[in-house]
Amino acid sequence: MAQVERQKLISKGLIMKGCHVTVLNRYGIHNREKSAGVLWQGNFEGIDFMYASGHPYRESAFLRRNLLKVKGFVNEIRFIIGKSRKQELDAVLISTNEFYNVLVYSIIAAVCGVTSVLDNVEFWTAHRKKKSLLKRIDNYLYDYFAFRCVDRVLCISNFLMDLVKSKAASKPVLKVPAIVDFTKFAYQAEKEAYFLFCGSAAYTETIHFVINAYTLLRQTRFKLYLVTSGSDTEEASVRDAINNNQYKDSIHFFSRLPYQRLIQLYTSSSALLIPLRNNGQDKARFPHKIGEYCAAKGAIISTKYGEINYYFSDQVNALLSDAFDEKQFSDKMRIVVENPKLAQMLGLKSYKTGQMYFDHEVLGEKIFNFIKAHDSAMEFRSFEDSNVLSKQ
Missing domain, CATH: 3.40.50.2000 (Glycogen Phosphorylase B;)
Structure with missing residues (x-):
């Protein structure tokens, strides 16, 4: 937790x-x-x-x-x-x-x-x-x-x-x-062709948003990894959303992973997803995983709401969509697919940001x-x- x-x-x-x-x-x-x-x-x-x-x-x-x-x-x-x-x-x-x-x-x-x-x-x-x-x-x-x-x-x-x-x-x-703790992320890995979202299965709206944004890419070369855990009912809801998707074979579900395995998935991903909504809850909080995403040297894809604006700028050290909009978010994901070198550069910039503010x-x-x-x-x-x- x-x-x-x-x-x-x-x-x-x-x-x-x-x-x-x-x-x-x-x-x-x-x-x-x-x-x-x-x-x-x-x-x-x-x-x-x-x-x-x-x-x-x-x-x-x-x-x-x-x-x-x-x-x-x-x-x-x-x-x-x-x-x-x-x-x-x-x-x-x-x-x-x-x-x-x-x-x-x-x-x-x-x-x-x-x-x-x-x-x-x-x-x-x-x-x-x-x-x-x-x-x-x-x-x-x-x-x-x-x-x-x-x-x-x-x-x-x-x-x-x-x-x-x-x-x-x-x-x-x-x-x-x-x-x-940046020392936990010393694991070095080659970037692989997948997006990763990590979050509680209770965030149903956010998980469905991520799946829909991925679907709009209309490709299978880059996979989508969903790392989530929650009650049996919440996890069943996530599995149902995957199984009902036309790209279900490209969407992989992970739950209750050992922390070291989670770090390996973080560091190997091409981009790490954390869409934030335009509401009081997401404006007030600052997801813990953003710090972990930085430590993993992953390109962060998010939205311009709340605390993230104080640390990240679009195409400087992250990819940020203007709104909690599936099409806009998907367009940011497409940048990673079409320009992996830019994604790696953004990942290194996010790492330096994390060292400065989140260590x-x-x-x-x-x-x-x-x-x-x-x-x-x-x-x-x-x-x-x-x-x-x-x-x-």
Whole structure:
């Protein structure tokens, strides 16, 4: 998951600055059949982690599952308070999709006298997915009040930064866009004749858009690789869309790949696809995969909406269509088919862009300095000036 990968890379960046980081999960979510052998506590790639419930798996029995949630919540509080009493805790970095969690963790941090930092990566009220009334209320509170509860805020986009500044002008805020470990992409590969899209199967509209844009090319020399995962129903929908397409033999579906295999597919592709829509959700977010696409030295094909405009320009370091339009997007894909040398040049330019703005070591140092800063008003101005990017 992109959110998990983001927290892992933020943690690694902080560790490189001499911090000790523990990733604390309240309760387990893993499936025993699909994820055998998961530990409840340990170290992964240098990062300590712990499931506070003492159990990494999601129990099917309702009573046991909810008792473990209570146990995890109690153990989380004990862990945080215990670390703070030993003076072994400087800050808590909150990564959650629920407002009530932000409120709870910020209160615990305040009681312990440590800095609370919210990692804000989505504008939830813009999501069009059907929700309950309680979920809609929680989304609204998260978008407009969560940043008021914490001491500092990390934002993934200018859209979210502007929202924080408009509602809480004195709140220290730092922009942390897509983040990637470039050392993982040292794998060198010859470019092959295929386009690749990677994203959640829940983005049904986007996946159908990609398939339709590919179909408009009316050729089979360049293949289309779809790397996606989701629920059984969501994945079935993607498979149906492929099977009903006249070019189904040229469209390949991949799911739940090991990360190293995904990197191999990234680095071998002729171009990497990430169409963004003209809506609040896509303008506020910054897909994690854009950083990975840069690290893979692939030509990025996207649309001119949201955060991507601060880092990429059409035919300079990417191919960008003016609108979320299948024909326009297909025309950008056709450039890759007809001019592979240009595509390779754009891939190298995107790599340099990624090194400049998305490298986890560079961002780790910025986050470290941001968390440790003392004068909120002064640091707010300096961090804003150094991290809000603009073509102008």
